[in-house]
Amino acid sequence: MRKKSSLMLANPIRMHYNKDMIYEEVMHRLDRLGANGSVYGTERVVSLLNRIGSPDEKMHIVHIAGTNGKGSTATMISSVLREAGHTVGLFTSPAVFERKECYLVNGELCSDEQIARSFSRVLERATETTAFETEFCCALALFADMGCDYAVVECGLGGLQDATNAVRSKDVAVLTSVSLDHTNLLGTTLSEIARQKVGIVKGCPLVTGKQSDEVTEVLRAYDPVVAEEYRGELSLQGKFQNYNAGVARATCRLLGIGESAIAQGLKKAYLRGRNEHIPTKNGLCILDGAHNEGAALRLRECIADYAPVTFFIGMFQDKAVEKVLSILLPLAKKTIILQAPKPRGMDGEELCRLAKRYCSDVKIGDETMIQTTLSETGTKVVCGSFSILSGMRRWIDGQTESTTGNL
Numbered sequence: 001m002r003k004k005s006s007l008m009l010a011n012p013i014r015m016h017y018n019k020d021m022i023y024e025e026v027m028h029r030l031d032r033l034g035a036n037g038s039v040y041g042t043e044r045v046v047s048l049l050n051r052i053g054s055p056d057e058k059m060h061i062v063h064i065a066g067t068n069g070k071g072s073t074a075t076m077i078s079s080v081l082r083e084a085g086h087t088v089g090l091f092t093s094p095a096v097f098e099r100k101e102c103y104l105v106n107g108e109l110c111s112d113e114q115i116a117r118s119f120s121r122v123l124e125r126a127t128e129t130t131a132f133e134t135e136f137c138c139a140l141a142l143f144a145d146m147g148c149d150y151a152v153v154e155c156g157l158g159g160l161q162d163a164t165n166a167v168r169s170k171d172v173a174v175l176t177s178v179s180l181d182h183t184n185l186l187g188t189t190l191s192e193i194a195r196q197k198v199g200i201v202k203g204c205p206l207v208t209g210k211q212s213d214e215v216t217e218v219l220r221a222y223d224p225v226v227a228e229e230y231r232g233e234l235s236l237q238g239k240f241q242n243y244n245a246g247v248a249r250a251t252c253r254l255l256g257i258g259e260s261a262i263a264q265g266l267k268k269a270y271l272r273g274r275n276e277h278i279p280t281k282n283g284l285c286i287l288d289g290a291h292n293e294g295a296a297l298r299l300r301e302c303i304a305d306y307a308p309v310t311f312f313i314g315m316f317q318d319k320a321v322e323k324v325l326s327i328l329l330p331l332a333k334k335t336i337i338l339q340a341p342k343p344r345g346m347d348g349e350e351l352c353r354l355a356k357r358y359c360s361d362v363k364i365g366d367e368t369m370i371q372t373t374l375s376e377t378g379t380k381v382v383c384g385s386f387s388i389l390s391g392m393r394r395w396i397d398g399q400t401e402s403t404t405g406n407l
Contacts (some may be wrong), residue, residue: 023112026119027099030138033131040158040185044128045166048137051125055137055144056167059089059151062251063167065159065197066176068295069244072236072274073176076248078152080265082106084257089143091136091164092154096273096289096386097393103139105146118142132156133163140167158186160199173201174251175208175224176244178215179294180320194218207251209243225250233267238275240298273389275302278396284379285396289386291319296327299383306379307331312365312392313355313384314338317346322354324384329358336365336373338392340385370395 049056064074071092078090090104100109119138126134136156143151155162178194186193194215198206206224230245245266252262278285284306290299303309311332315321329335335355339348348364355362363369374380374395382392 023116026116026123029123030119030131030135033126033129033134038132039130040161040163042161042163042166044130045133045137045163048122048126048129048133049140049166052122052137052141053144054168055140056151057169058144059140059148060255061167061170062150062152062172062174062255063155063164063170063200064153064174064176065155065162065200066174067179067181067193067197067292068298069176069240069247070154072241072269072271073174073244073248073251074152074154075271076236076245076266076269077174077251078104078107078150079269080248080252080257080262081150081152081255083265083268084252084261086150087146087148089139089146089148089151091139091143091151093132093156094386097390102135103142105143105148110142110146114146115142118145130163136163136166155197155200157182158193158199159197161196162200165200165202170200170202170204172251172254173198173204173206174247175200175206175211175219176247177209177294178211179292181292181294184318190214191218198222205254207247207254209247225254227251230266232263235267235270236274237277238298238302240301241275273386275299278393280374280396282375282377285374286379286381286383287389287393287396288381288383289389290328290383291315291324291385293320293323293327296324296383299381300327300331303331303379303381306381308333309379309381310373310376311335311359312338312370312373312380312382312388313351314340314348314388315346315351315384316340316344316387318344319385321346321351322357325355325358328381328383329355332359332361333378334361334363334373335359336363336369338365338370338384338388340387345385345387 064070078088081088093102095102118141122138122141153164155164186196191214206222208224209227227246227250229242230249234241249262273287273289276287288299290296337348337352352362
C-alpha cells in the first residue's frame with residue numbers, strides 16, 4: 001500500500017467554493033498555491049485524485065514524455081483521436097499564448113464557467129499540492145466533467161517523479177526525442193535522463209522514435225514500438241515534425257485508430273509557437289520555443305534556407321544558453337535581446353555579452369528597437385524561450401501594449 005505523504009506545504013487552500021465562483025477568482029486561488037513551490041513526486045497528486053473521485057480512472061490515458069516534441073506529438077494524437085470520433089482532453093504545459101490552452105477539449109478552449117465549475121471542486125480539497133500538481137488534477141476533473149473518453153497528457157518535467165505520472169493506468173506511454181535538458185534535476189547523461197522519462201511506463205506499451213544509441217540501450221528492456229518517420233501531409237512546419245508525426249501515428253495504430261482518421265488527423269493538427277510561420281508585409285516571422293540544444297539544432301535546420309536572419313531571443317539562465325547561441329546565431333545578420341521573465345530570465349545585458357561571441361550586431365530590445373526591427377525587410381526568428389512568444393506575437397500583430405520587461 002502506498003504510504004500517504006506527510007508533507008504539508010505552505011499556503012493550503014481550505015476555502016469552500018460555490019457554483020457561481022468566477023473564473024478569475026478560481027485562477028487567483030490556484031496561483032496562491034505557487035507559494036508551495038515545485039516539489040517532485042506523485043504521492044500528493046494520488047491523494048488529491050482520490051479525494052476528487054479519481055477522474056483519471058474515467059478516461060483512457062495517453063501519456064507523453066520526452067525532451068522535445070511533446071507538445072506537437074500530443075497535439076497530433078489528440079487531433080487523430082478527434083478525427084476518429086472521440087471526445088479528447090489535451091493537457092500540455094507551459095501555457096504559451098493563453099493559460100486556458102493548457103487544457104483543451106476537442107481542440108477548443110473551455111469556457112470560463114466550465115473551468116470555474118470543475119476547478120473549484122478540486123481547489124476545495126487541495127491542501128498539500130503545488131500549483132502545477134493542482135492544475136493537473138483540475139484539468140483531469142474538467143475532462144471528466146466534459147465527457148472526455150480520452151485524455152492526452154504531456155509530462156511537465158522528466159517522467160518518473162512528475163505529477164502527471166500519478167495517473168493509475170495508461171493505454172500507452174509515448175517517448176519523443178531525448179536530449180540534454182534540466183540536467184540539474186534529471187541527470188547529466190542521456191541514459192540518466194532516459195531512465196527518468198521512461199518511468200512513465202506502467203503496465204502499458206511504449207512507443208518511441210529513433211533515439212541515440214545511449215537512449216536506445218535504456219529503452220531496450222521495455223520492448224518499445226519504434227516508429228518510422230511519417231511522409232504524409234502535415235500542417236505543422238519543419239522536417240522534425242515527420243519524426244513526431246511518425247510517433248503519433250504508431251501510437252494511434254496501437255489504439256486501434258484507422259489509417260484514414262490518422263492521415264486526416266495528422267494533416268489537420270496545428271500548434272502555435274512551434275516553428276510557426278507568420279507572413280507579414282515586411283517578410284516572414286518564425287516563432288519557436290527552442291530553448292535547448294536539441295531544439296536549437298532542429299530550428300537551425302528549418303531556418304537555414306532563410307539565412308541570414310534577424311533573431312529576437314530571450315532565455316532562462318538555467319538553460320544551456322551558450323550552446324543554443326552557438327548553434328543559432330551563426331545564421332544571424334542581427335540579434336535583438338529580449339528580457340525573459342525574471343527570476344529565471346537571464347539578464348539582458350549578460351545575454352547580450354554572450355551573443356556577441358557569435359553575432360557582431362547585437363542590441364538590447366527596447367520598445368523602439370523592437371518596433372523598428374520588425375519594420376525592416378527580411379526574415380525574423382523569435383526563439384529561446386516559450387515565455388517571450390506571446391509578447392512578440394502581439395508586436396508582430398501590430399499591437400504595442402507589451403513591455404520589454406515581461407515579454
